[in-house]
Amino acid sequence: MTARRYDAAIMGGGIVGASAALHLARSGLSVVLFERGFCGAGASGVNYGGVRRQGRPPEQIPLSQRAHVIWAQLKSYIGIDGEYIRSGHLKLARSEAEMASLQAYRDRMAGFGLDLELLSGNMLHDRFPMLGKLAVGASYCPDDGHANPRIVSPAFARAAARAGAEIHEQTEVTGIARDLGGFILQAGGQDIRSDILLNCAGPGAALATEAFGETVPLSSGHPCMGVTEPLPPLFGFNLGVEGGGFYARQVTRGNIVFGGGKGYALDESTCRPDMASAMGALQAGSALLPALHKVNVIRFWSGVEAYMPDRNPVLGPSATTPGLLHGFGFSGAGFQIGPAAGAVLADLARDGHTDTPINAFSITRFAGATVPVPAH
Ligand SMILES: Cc1cc2nc3c(=O)[nH]c(=O)nc-3n(C[C@H](O)[C@H](O)[C@H](O)COP(=O)(O)OP(=O)(O)OC[C@H]3O[C@@H](n4cnc5c(N)ncnc54)[C@H](O)[C@@H]3O)c2cc1C
Incomplete structure (x- = not known):
């Protein structure tokens, strides 16, 4: 049987993967998202709900400001207000x-x-x-505030589905490979193919980094x-x-x-x-x-959260594999920036570049890293 083919496949249905799916589907690309549990039931749905820019390092502020604009228009993205308030x-x-x-x-x-x-x-x-x-x-x-993550994060996935993305819950990606025809994912007992692969798997992101020879010091915190x-x-x-x-x-x-x-x-x-x-x-x-x-x-x-040692995410292209885009490791602070991280991944998948500065989040900053740091 011929594997089904998509422009983009996404591993992980947290706020980052679901936002990427929404932005890509709205751009008219064919998108499939695999979530091993339920969308928005991981860190994205159980977090504290702080939607704040204050306290972030300067390198995160452009991404955070992009997110700030999305949060202001949340209802037009996900169809609900998510109990988001700009409380200060x-x-x-x-x-x-x-x-x-x-x-x-x-x-x-x-x-x-x-x-x-x-x-x-x-x-x-x-x-x-x-x-x-x-x-x-x-x-x-x-203008910082808070929102209800239990309703916001699943709503991103539902909005992506309404925009045309195929969302498969309780479907774990168990294997990933690449050949001249693009990526091949094993998920739910089937193989699917895609030109682009978005690794938004939070604490499970090592499946895709290791498959393509990228070692990152990813740990989990709770x-x-x-x-x-x-x-x-x-x-x-x-x-x-x-x-x-x-x-x-x-x-x-x-x-x-x-x-x-x-x-x-x-x-x-x-x-x-x-x-x-x-x-x-x-x-x-x-x-x-x-x-x-x-x-x-x-x-x-x-909740289980993916941490990087410098508390910045890995966001951007793989250093080894064309078409592989990473968005993971948000280190306890990805709820506010998650919607913009998804938008950046969609920029990269669709246009090959983004206007949002993300150099500080390159996976290459860990070149040579071999030993995962202990859990937080
Ligand atoms: C308790 C707690 C409090 C927090 N408080 C805040 C806060 O107040 N403000 C803030 O900005 N941030 C906060 N954060 C951080 C924020 O929740 C995360 O940074 C953000 O949700 C990360 O989103 P994500 O989409 O990268 O990851 P996740 O939500 O972890 O999503 C990744 C998804 O990938 C799926 N997955 C993994 N492997 C596979 C696979 N092989 N196949 C298919 N699916 C797979 C997982 O099931 C998971 O659903 C908090 C985190 C926690 C845990």
């Missing part, structure tokens, strides 16, 4: 050293359009009286999340802390979604939260937001 992102400093670090970041980001506003202790407590006195100041990014009982409206902003360790947002139903601490892996694709670790983060967070001191937590979870 407030990053707290607990010491003068942390405040100096926020100031240095603000200075470095001048000209990038983030409109960061530094708030002294008095300004902070006047404007946000729900905060405890541990915070000595903050940096505020007014951030811990929790959600409280519903509470009266307390704060609207997406809360972060300089130096990390705790972050929180309150959804319109009143529950506070928070993150902090690390879970652990059961195997390559499943993990568990470490409740003691998450509760420790909540305890520390209640010093910043005293209303959290006695709340009930109704659920904990974690």
